[in-house]
Amino acid sequence: MASFVRTSRKIIGIGFNYAEHAKELNNALPKEPIFFLKPTSSYLANHGKVEIPRGCVVHHEVELGVVIGRQGRDIPASQADSYVEGYALAIDMTARNIQDEAKKAGLPWTVAKGFDTFTPISSFIPKSAIPDAHNINLWLKVNGIFRQNGSTSDMVFQIPHLIQHISSIMALEEGDLILTGTPSGVGPISEGDKITAGISLPASPLSTIATLEL
Amino acid sequence: MASFVRTSRKIIGIGFNYAEHAKELNNALPKEPIFFLKPTSSYLANHGKVEIPRGCVVHHEVELGVVIGRQGRDIPASQADSYVEGYALAIDMTARNIQDEAKKAGLPWTVAKGFDTFTPISSFIPKSAIPDAHNINLWLKVNGIFRQNGSTSDMVFQIPHLIQHISSIMALEEGDLILTGTPSGVGPISEGDKITAGISLPASPLSTIATLEL
Ligand SMILES: [Mg+2]
Ligand SMILES: [Mg+2]
Ligand SMILES: [Mg+2]
Incomplete structure (x- = not known):
């Protein structure tokens, strides 16, 4: 599973899953999770270089x-955790300007989310390294x-709910990645910006679980 | 490559690529190809059963x-054909009603396009079986x-243009599938409908290249 980046067949991104972030984008909170696909060709390994396509206002999330x-379909929230490998x-x-135009025109978000290098990704984190996925800090x-600088305790829909909802529509498969939404900010x-990001246990900002440096 | 259904990592669908179809959906013709992603979990083999999710108005295209x-990035139209395997x-x-709601709300098309069984697919057709991909009949x-009952000669953007445009945004990879848009109708x-579809050479409606029976 350490190789999920090479084998995964879909990346599912959740939209507006933190109330403060929905507010900053002027979006109402959804009744059910909103999700979109990113192509696996957009993965970028740690220490890689994010490309800023010409004319694009690229936002970090x-x-x-x-x-x-x-593999699973119609996974009940109560069993969702057994489908999580890490x-x-x-x-x-x-590309926020392209996403804004797509929203206005009623067009897919695919281009806004799908450019090459648009999914920087850490190495695989085993489940045991995160005792409670709904109580860790995320910063950039x-x-x-x-x-x-947010906490996953602020998710609108928690991970079991996300897995239940997505798998009621499309089968989840080994290596698939769910991006659970971004906190505000x-x-x-x-071009040339130094981007660093990390997740850490809440008790201590020093107890970093994973980082990205781009 | 016969196994692309098991190995492909993305399905790219083109929207409004036949003028008559854009008209029937009340959409203006786009200036550049519009595309979205379908998950590979939506593939359905020939003779399979399309599932109609509750509350969905499911349209055939x-x-x-x-x-x-x-693999290729930034592929020029002039070289696109060398990236086509078949x-x-x-x-x-x-799910047209879900797509219509998504368009109105500025939300992703992912659910409307992504349900399990929503991409019935024939077996692989070698390139040699289709002498001119822009002059074949498509019927359902x-x-x-x-x-x-249309002809690929009516595509708004032809295949080399599609490949150039998509690969300027996201890398294309071995086994990826591009759905080139649907004619009108x-x-x-x-539930229970018998769906048959085919492609044939234009000279003779009898010279069928591939069929689907669902
Ligand atoms: Mg996001
Ligand atoms: Mg490019
Ligand atoms: Mg279509």
């Missing part, structure tokens, strides 16, 4: 990724300054 | 699928009655 361990730290890079800095990055 | 043979006959099943019948299917 730091997220907890959930790596699926086995986690990853990810950034859901988003641009050039050393905090831009995002999203904003643009520029 | 018969399409020519293009199977990519090797073809497949596909139906891009679409429901309970023996023609619903769609889309409409709802019901």
